[in-house]
Amino acid sequence: MTTVAVKPATMAQALTRALRDAMAADPAVHVMGEDVGTLGGVFRVTDGLAKEFGEDRCTDTPLAEAGILGTAVGMAMYGLRPVVEMQFDAFAYPAFEQLISHVSRMRNRTRGKMPLPITIRVPYGGGIGGVEHHSDSSEAYYMATPGLHVVTPATVADAYGLLRAAIASDDPVVFLEPKRLYWSKDSWNPEEPAPVEPIGRAVVRRSGRSATLLTYGPSVPVCMEAAEAARAEGWDLEVVDLRSLVPFDDETVCASVRRTGRAVVVHESGSFGGPGGEIAARVTERCFHYLEAPVLRVAGFDVPYPPPMLERHHLPGVDRILDAVGRLQWEAES
């Protein structure tokens, strides 16, 4: 028997590999954005692509997000499959006009004649000590826009699989990359990439019986840590990694919550008007008779993303999650 040494790879490397494989498999795939060429992107996710595929396939664009996404629309109209990089979460906002007015509704307004297979890669979320505009969690804006898929990996393998699936999708996909997990590693073999995950499936990362933590992206490792810590309290927590916010995997989520009877949604973005409200409502609508307690949310505060020195107070951490789990032993207030 031969053992294959499995190299630990980072999430950023898995994303690079996914882009490379997609470009090699389909000449219609074009990567574009600010600094994606010579520099390989500020997070080096597009490293080497310009060299390998030429600057027409991996293009340093002028510095203009509306222009990047707007021209991608035209390229997609003409049969290409653009993968655009928005350098940071909060720098994608100039492109919202294109995203909301055109990208998200082109299929619908043309009765299916003009689908736009565009992948929009957005590094998002906090925890890396970035100054203002480098830590936003903007998923709620994307989720609120019909016509967009919204996905976010939490593991190295998913980063590869989901990005391949996003690029293969005939619909626009907002691909949110949790930037604080870029350097996370696990034993994923870049030479034998995992099969492509279909978009829209959640996955149970850890099974348990006491309660379900519903989470995604950067909060998945935090929830896994919380689940470990909860054992000391006698709680056996299940962790569901949503992976895809749109479409939403009601099946996996509800199966889990019906088993455990209790749920907490965990994410970095603010709770008011945030993704957790939608998720809690869906779970309540579908699992009401199974629930032993209200679905709780542990989220970032409803404040503009704070400066680095205060972000640890803002981001949902293990203690806050455990507090919420404690409150799930819910009894009606008298």
Next chain:
Amino acid sequence: MTVMEQRGAYRPTPPPAWQPRTDPAPLLPDAEPYRVLGTEAAAKADPELLRTLYAQLVRGRRYNAQATALTKQGRLAVYPSTTGQEACEIAAALVLEERDWLFPSYRDTLAVVARGVDPVEALTLLRGDWHTGYDPYEHRVAPLCTPLATQLPHAVGLAHAARLKGDDVVALAMVGDGGTSEGDFHEALNFAAVWQAPVVFLVQNNGFAISVPLAKQTAAPSLAHKAVGYGMPGRLVDGNDAAAVHEVLSDAVRHARAGGGPTLVEAITYRVDAHTNADDATRYRGDAEVETWREHDPIQLLERELTARGLLDEAGKQAARDAAEAMAADLRAHMNQDPVLDPMDLFAHVYAEPTSHLREQRDQLRAELEAAAETAPEGGTHR
């Protein structure tokens, strides 16, 4: 009548002889960047101004070096240096009257300091303890702006408002070469020209937007040429010639104050350091290019001029260096103190009155901090 018949019937009236609204010729920038130092124009320059510029450049260079050093010590989260670009930074601050406004980009900490903002406060954003460390109204400096070019329409709006109120206030807005590609840049220029707003746009063309060279940013003959299409003058200046930048910006400010409307100034300079301390510039440029620009250093250019004219001796240079060193020592001392932050500040200024859910969240955090303080009196960690 069917639509097609209607279309067939449509006859546009022939246009009257077309006239451009403005003659583009006087708006066009000169082919060569304007220079003062080392030319005949230098003889006309005010010696006192040149000396002031010199002292400020030396101080600015020292500030850049000190701030960069602070990133290495972990005292600053990030610093985008303006080493090599000091002439633009200093001139931008010096040409403004007290009542005028400066709208800096994220790179322009030095201009903010030269405008009078406390050096430590100017670094607050980059240090990571708050988003803007200074009171924008105290020195009339808008917050350092991280998204590119978004401050430019603000500058136009402020200048317009001042004029509506009858104040002769000018706004000077700074942007990089890359930022000129953003939609906000174009919209700001257009509004400014249509409104004849008293604004000066200063583009510091330092060659790169992170890794992307100017040639990939624009196909225009120069960035200053962009002005003409909006109906304002474009001026090209050697951005390493402090006297020239000062003169061109002063002209533009005077023109704006007198009701002449906006000007776009492109200063040609170079980013000697990497984009920020986190950037690896060797990936996109060679040392030879950087060396050429080092030889065209703004401080040396001015020093040569001053020395040749007998306006600066060794003692004068030493005095400038000593003043800069004192500033750096003071900055170091202040930056080496840990800032005292109150986590409750998270909720302090989101709205004029905190909303009910913010009050709830504030109480939650307070309870958490109290609980943490009880279990770990040293101010224990919060997981």
